[in-house]
Amino acid sequence: MSGSRPWRALIGNPWWERPALLVLVLATALGYGWELDRNQLLNYYSAAVRSMSQSWTTFVFGAQDPSGTLTLDKLPGSFWLEALSVRAFGFHNWSVLLPHVAEAVLAVIVLHRVTRRWWGPVAGILAAAALAVTPMVGALAKAEIADMLLMLLLLLAVAAWQRSVETGRLRWLLLSGVWVGFAFHVKMVQAWAVLPALGVGYLVAAGRNPAVLWRRAGQLLLAGVTTLAVSSLWIVLVLLTPASARPYVDGSMDNSPISMVFGYNALGRFGVGDDLGMGGGLGAQIGSGTGTHWLYLLSDQVAPQVGWLYPLALAGLLLGIAWPDPAPRAAWARAGCVMWGVWLLAHVVAFSLGHVAHSFYVAALAPPVAALAATALTTMWSAYRQEGWRKWLLPLMIAVSTVWSAYLASRFPGFLPWLAPSVVVTGSLAVVVLVIGRIVSARASERSPGARPWTTHVLAAGGFLGVVTVLLAPSAWAATTVVPNPDAVSFDPAAGPRKIPAAEFDKSARRNQKTFDYLRSRRQGEKYLFAASSMIAASATAAGESVLPFGGFSGSLPAPSVDHVADLVSRRELRYVILGNILSGRKRPEPPVAGWVRLNCSQVDPKEYGGGGRTVTLPPTDSGRPISFRYDLQLYDCRPGG
The missing domain is CATH 3.40.50 (Rossmann fold)
Known part of the structure; x- marks a missing residue:
């Protein structure tokens, strides 16, 4: 193990991995950055970015105007990188949006490293590809919305957490807490939604050793204090600054950052203390509605944006937790699946019970869905090449994914009408090749034990078709974000058809x-x-x-x-x-x-x-x-x- 090298994977590097990752990253950067200057800005945010780029006082406090009259109704960390970009390159659509493209590409790279460290290079590439073609990620990569920066910072927190799971060292866990604290400055309390996932996963990795369990519990407490301290930096700064020397805090009737963060932007999402009418805005109505039902994540405005891989993600969660694996990293990988699962559960509950003003909030589901789906594919592929009933799980899940993708695509009959039939054809062919190839391969092995029959290539072809099947529909939807949509509105970025003129x-x-x-x-x-x-x-x-x-x-x-x-x-x-x-x-x-x-x-x-x-x-x-x-x-x- 390479305990002193945080980015050195536990599994060796095959010759094809770096070229594949390079091609994926370049294609992702090109798709996200294409015609960037033609994408719209959101006036409320871009006005603040212009103001923040003109003086360090307006930069620190996140003022709406150059005179520093009012702050934004959010923490300014969401827009610091934008303001720095404008300060460096001047105010242009592309200079405002450029940080978001970089954040999206870096998020793809970090998820690759996190996933491949415990699940191997194939899983790493698949997870990165799944995240890159998530439709909502493509939309947010070129929109003036802070969720891409949130995603990147939380993935960096997961990367540090992963090292702490392996080594049990406090420094890595504290670093993870620091990243979550930085994420708080981007999306406030939403960043803390991952804390239960990191905490539960860290304790699961301790196994049944009481001494290790209690030691890790103490470390979690220290990491929590670190997260709280970093998260509070801007709030403390504002509280210590005389009101006459700073802008008035928007999102509060009492000029208080605490009211803005924990009232207006937290409890207000659940209908508590909504003094300023946060839930009744135009953007909220044009967005996703209320989101107060348990089927919200399966709705037309959400499922096509992040949910094409739902079946595979669920399979990856179950397999990663329950499937026995004798490898030394199995306990860590199981803790990773628990972490992703709790991450998903926390957001499912929040999005189902709280007020979801815009459907792009659910982009937070993209990393765990992508990682767990990649885990499912690689785990089932390993079982597919061995004997036993588990070898049929892969063709079965490809069939389930085919049905789910075709169903989602069919809910939009006037948009990409070729998509559902293409998914059905590709998925059916993949299942047929996987089933027939496995049967023929078994018979060939009986005739020539130890030999590598030609059917190995057939099995690989079936696996490739399966990957194409599960990524075809999200890729098609994500491709609609490459060229700016004339019917899109800046405050509600999304892929696919738009009903807002x-x-x-x-x-x-x-x-x-x-x-x-x-x-x-x-x-x-x-x-x-x-x-x-x-x-x-x-x-x-x-x-x-x-x-x-x-x-x-x-x-x-x-x-x-x-x-x-x-x-x-x-x-x-x-x-x-x-x-x-x-x-x-x-x-x-x-x-x-x-x-x-x-x-x-x-x-x-x-x-x-x-x-x-x-x-x-x-x-x-x-x-x-x-x-x-x-x-x-x-x-x-x-x-x-x-």
């Missing part, structure tokens, strides 16, 4: 642009082009304009204060204010600034700037619910005398 959002964006042009033509040296709710202000901030955001993401925050806005108006640094927001679902309360504006400013005739209200109704979502949203914006001139 992006043209409706383009019309509203053009309407906003007309208003912005009107304001630019009347600007007379004011610092801010206008003030507006964060969602409206973001589109102008992302374009490089100086805009004062108020109300936060929900539009309801009591920040900035009325006194601050009145002072800006009196000093002629602010003239125009846009009231209103993009409304969908329940109506939220207005911030205090809105009342002051209505009392002290003059409303501009909507005909002058192309404003006014407009209701747009979109087609039903996958859950069968039509979506209506309303642009209801009013422009006010706050200069004395108009």
Whole structure:
């Protein structure tokens, strides 16, 4: 064993592995990065990224605007790499999205190393390929969403955890805790969902030795403290910084990072303490709906994104835990399967009981599904080449996977209509070749014991066809993310067919642009082009304009204060204010600034700037619910005398 070399696998390197991995990585990078500059950015996030790239203060606190008025409603760690990229290369679509491509490619590489260390080079390549062609991973790799960075950091945590399982050394477990702590700065409490998996797996690896078990329990406690300490760094920094010296914390009514992280972004997902109406936003409705049922992960908006390998993943979990293996690494590999299984279970429960605002959240399932599916294929292939009833498991699971993939594909008859028949043909051929090849091979071996009959090549062909079968459908769906989809919307990335007409959002964006042009033509040296709710202000901030955001993401925050806005108006640094927001679902309360504006400013005739209200109704979502949203914006001139 190579105890001092963390990236040296326990199993030897066959000649074909590195070329295969190189081809896979290059193809993945090319597919994820193709026409990157044509992919859309999410204004709310890209505005913050532009602001964060302009000063280290806005960078550290994650300010929405260059003046540092409000933070994002999430921790800034999600966007630090984006801001650094913009700082280095300038603000472009590709420079904002480039870190996500790199994160996705690195996640594929890390999963390969983690899987092959205990399950061998074939399993490593299969797991990496399965992750690379997961449709949602392809979509997130070129979207301004933080889930790819979360996935990478958690996989790095698993890699360090894997070393701690083998050696029992505390330093590796502490490093794993550090990686989870970094992941917390990306997606907050969601990062902690893997802690039960790492903890249970670490204890399982101790076996039945009480002394080892108690020692590892103590190590887990120290690792947990480390995770908590690293996770708390930004929260502590904000708490120690005077409110006057930092932006107001969005996602909280009390300017508290604790409320934002554990209330708005944690308990609020389960309908507890949802003071800001997090669950009623337009993006949430256009996303996956509520996700409060146990079949959610089998739904049309989720299963095709991460679930093509569900049957194989379940088989890999059962085989990895129950299948006796005399190899020295068997206990470690079993602990690995337990870890992946608990990871899956924790997320299944969370996604089934909590509020899932967007279907891309379930990308967290992709690593365990890919690893367990690869485990299943390699384990069953090993049994397939030996005698006994287990040799029939491989053709049986290929048949099950064929039926499942064909069923999923058939649920979208108007999209890739060739896919379901192709899966059936390929899968049927694979099963026939595997069954006949195994029978013929057994008879040939009886005639010539010890010889390598020509049927060995037939068996290999059957195995290859089986791999093609299980990866065909997800690859086809993932391929739809290579070229930007004109019907896609930036806040809900996904592969496959889109039912949301992006043209409706383009019309509203053009309407906003007309208003912005009107304001630019009347600007007379004011610092801010206008003030507006964060969602409206973001589109102008992302374009490089100086805009004062108020109300936060929900539009309801009591920040900035009325006194601050009145002072800006009196000093002629602010003239125009846009009231209103993009409304969908329940109506939220207005911030205090809105009342002051209505009392002290003059409303501009909507005909002058192309404003006014407009209701747009979109087609039903996958859950069968039509979506209506309303642009209801009013422009006010706050200069004395108009």
